[in-house]
Amino acid sequence: EVVLVESGGGLVQPGGSLRLSCAASGFPFGTYAMSWARQAPGKGLEWVSGISYNGYATYYTDSVKGRFTIYRDNSKNTLFLQMNSLRADDTAVYYCAKNPARALLPFDYWGRGTLVTVSS
């Protein structure tokens, strides 16, 4: 059974940093691309970032480029999202999602999410 568990969310002041983690199990983590998506309170889904199976290729939505970094540790079956220079509009539930081996679509499994609140 595929299981994705996010952690690392919380309350942070504007301009601060957080690192999200996603622990994966139930599939050969190192052979699949992975993504982060987010959902602001009461809003729709927004894709944030994706990473290739080997970590060599990364992709970002424009609003987080230069502030967020996605990376992975295949030896520990863990995906990360380093978030710097956080802004109020980054407030959202952040979901980790599994992709196919060589693509960013579809998101075939999702974690339950972790809430990030950016506020003073």
Added chain:
Amino acid sequence: QSALTQPASVSGSPGQSITISCTGTFSDVVHDDYVSWYQQHPGEAPKLIIYDVFNRPSGVSDRFSGSKSGNTASLTISGLLPEDEADYFCASYTSSITVDFGGGTKLTVL
């Protein structure tokens, strides 16, 4: 602002069929065969229900079907059940090899 446009809401009675559209606002969005659809109940994570325009993952009811014509993809739910009441999102690639979601459609089962 999403490049994929969905109706904000649709409704139907139990047993009826409804269709949710997902239209690309740029000529190169929704031009490929990688449109997927997600169902999200309140307080829960999204769930994949259709991928690559019309394919269903194992375990998803065959009451859910997908199609595409030109720049518009569609999700049809037949034989509506009360548990189908949820938000539905489409997703596709954009021209810059990133992913976009539609704004989402709230389905109400009357």
